Amino acid sequence: MRQPAVSRRALLTGGAAVVGVAGGFAAASALESDDAATTGPAAYAFRGAHQAGIVTPAQDRLHFAAFDVTTDSRDELIALLTAWTEAAERMTAGGSAGPIGPTQGDADLPPDDTGEAIGLPASRLTITFGLGPTLFRDAAGKDRFGIADRRPAPLEPLPHFPADALDPERTGGDLCIQACADDPQVAVHAIRNLARIGFGTVSVRWSQLGFGRTSSTSTSQETPRNLFGFKDGTANLKAEEEAALTDHLWVGERDPGADWLAGGSYLVARRINMRIETWDRQSLSDQQDFIGRTKESGAPLSGGEEFSDPDFAMPGRGGPIIPTDAHVRVVHPDQNDGVRILRRGYNFVDGSDDLGGLNAGLFFIAFVRDPAEQFIPMQTRMAKSDALMEYLKFTGSALFAVPPGIGPGEYVGQALFT
Secondary structure, three states: OOOOOOOHHHHHHOOOOOEOOHHHOOHHHHHOOOOHHHHOOOOEOOOOOOOOOOOOOOOOEEEEEEEEEOOOOHHHHHHHHHHHHHHHHHHHOOOOOOOOOOOOOOOOOOOOOOOOOOOOOOOOOEEEEEEOHHHHOOOOOOOOOOOHHHOOOOOOOOOOOOOEOOOHHHEOOOEEEEEEEOOHHHHHHHHHHHHHHOEOOEEEEEEEEEEEEOOOOOOOOOOOEOOOOOEOOOOOOOOOOHHHHHHHOOOOOOOOOHHHHOOOEEEEEEEEEEOHHHHHOOOHHHHHHHHOEOOOOOOEOOOOOOOOOOOOOOEEOOEEOOOOOOHHHHHOHHHOOOOOOEEOOEEEEEEEOOOOOEEEEEEEEEEEOOOOOOHHHHHHHHHHHOHHHHHEEEEEEEEEEEOOOOOOOOOOOHHHHO
């Protein structure tokens, strides 16, 4: 007789306490510290007004995967999204991917969970789903699932920006899944099992592992550092800025696609290789000029503390003290019509390249209300005039629409298909 799945957390604590709140954002999370894995909620609620993994305090590890849908059946796609929803809800609560578990089923059948997370807690796992432009109409222009007329106008493949050197095998995708956790094995377990569930309906197009978050999504978190050694994402949108989230993050009731996407967002993914060895040979002074901030504290070169407003008019020796091509100037909201984004990127190191250098950099993830108004102008400006471009190589790119949160009894993206 089949037995119910045993929660990973239950194996350690005797029970799995899930903290729930609208939007999958734990009520205590706004007050969390960076050691939330031990002092904050053990698990985030999967269902709510918004998908978890956006304003949720950024965890330390990432496994991101983009998928191609290999079926033309609308029913099979809906069945997959339903199965993914059910599995994600179990895993984010600390349970197994399948309802039976890795060791409880018929010994003559493959288990419905791969088992590498046995004994591990939920580790604040969040699983976030997105839908790519080619899900609505594929590269050949075919409307495979009868949803082409419901594609919101902003959901266009990102343009080829100046200096892009994109690898087609790391670009695009019909669907995406972002799994974040404080334990890398928990995040990998989530993607592995969702890919396994999708076998025959989807195939993995590309994936990326990440470590060491490169931005904070809560005021309770300290600003982390990227592989250049600088604090990253100081001016990031934060979960506590509710009015700003409404303006810059969540798709509104009057936005394109609002009939099914309101309360959702858009996910921009950009794989950015950093020319680490070249950067490491630059003087500290030059590095700080390229960024526009001090390396130690993250304060703008115009003075103050990390969160002090940069003074772009302050004179320096031979020009503004914050150079005109400094990164902080180029991407700052004051230079981009007040536009803000919510960054959720991660560092990556994928071994060495064919020249013996580190294949490393930033897997940039950003959530925005409208990519055409927020991300594309900013990235274009950066590509043309940012001093950092000499040290960056953009090798992957994708855009996805992130549906709103999943209500009780619903599957992710259900409103799109009804």
